[in-house]
Amino acid sequence: MMMRFIKATWILFWAILLTLILFLPIFVTALLGKRGDAAFAGTQIYAWVLLKVTGIRLRVTGLEHIQPGQRYVILSNHASYLDPPALVLALGIQYRWVIKKEIRKVPLFGLALETSRNLFIDRSKGSEALASIKRGVAQLPDGTGVLLFPEGTRSWDGKLLPFKKGGFVIAKDGNLPILPITIRGSHDRLPKGHAAFTAGTIDVIIHPPVTLNHKPLDELMAEVRNTIESGLTPTSSG
Numbered sequence: 001m002m003m004r005f006i007k008a009t010w011i012l013f014w015a016i017l018l019t020l021i022l023f024l025p026i027f028v029t030a031l032l033g034k035r036g037d038a039a040f041a042g043t044q045i046y047a048w049v050l051l052k053v054t055g056i057r058l059r060v061t062g063l064e065h066i067q068p069g070q071r072y073v074i075l076s077n078h079a080s081y082l083d084p085p086a087l088v089l090a091l092g093i094q095y096r097w098v099i100k101k102e103i104r105k106v107p108l109f110g111l112a113l114e115t116s117r118n119l120f121i122d123r124s125k126g127s128e129a130l131a132s133i134k135r136g137v138a139q140l141p142d143g144t145g146v147l148l149f150p151e152g153t154r155s156w157d158g159k160l161l162p163f164k165k166g167g168f169v170i171a172k173d174g175n176l177p178i179l180p181i182t183i184r185g186s187h188d189r190l191p192k193g194h195a196a197f198t199a200g201t202i203d204v205i206i207h208p209p210v211t212l213n214h215k216p217l218d219e220l221m222a223e224v225r226n227t228i229e230s231g232l233t234p235t236s237s238g
Helices: 002-032 035-053 082-092 101-105 111-113 126-136 166-174 218-232
Strands: 056-061 073-076 097-101 120-123 144-146 178-184 201-205
Touching: 002 035, 002 111, 035 056, 035 082, 056 082, 073 082, 073 166, 073 201, 073 218, 082 178, 082 201, 097 101, 101 111, 101 120, 120 126, 126 166, 144 166, 166 178, 166 218, 178 218
Parallel strands: 056 201, 073 144, 073 178, 097 120, 097 144
Antiparallel strands: 178 201
């Protein structure tokens, strides 16, 4: 019990400290830059330190599937608060997050995300919210993709939840290829509902992009879901 408390305090301490240290540089570079690329680099520093102090190692496979300069709708499974920092470091490309609007209210952190050109969504507004995200994606700089968690929230047990269609509609509307990502092991490192972490390895598996090819939405969703799910078993090559 004491060790869990110490670990929970440790990760909270570093999250707050990094936010205080990096907020001003990220905020200023985001305001001065037109693209938000420099601000994104600030989030990579945040992620690197956070994973380092928690003893998390990344093992990334499939980087050869990413074409530099190509815009993607990046879709990943989500089972832990460690997923965002893992993705920021693993992919090596510029993208912006689609984030639930509640995160905007987090002091300093939410403002830094907003000024860094990330996109906030009010899930209670349905099609109106999706339309605003489409407009935001269309205004992103060339070569900058967008990342969503199609489950909409973290999984309690690490298994895939049902997918929401928003990310797929964005891909079809913008005629953008989908880049499926599997994160494996983050649930074991920091499960939903727990504040204490366990040091170890997180695998980030980058799958080949899925092109639209006029596929029906249901077929596209099933294909991407099956691809992401295939990487959750250790025997998968990704």
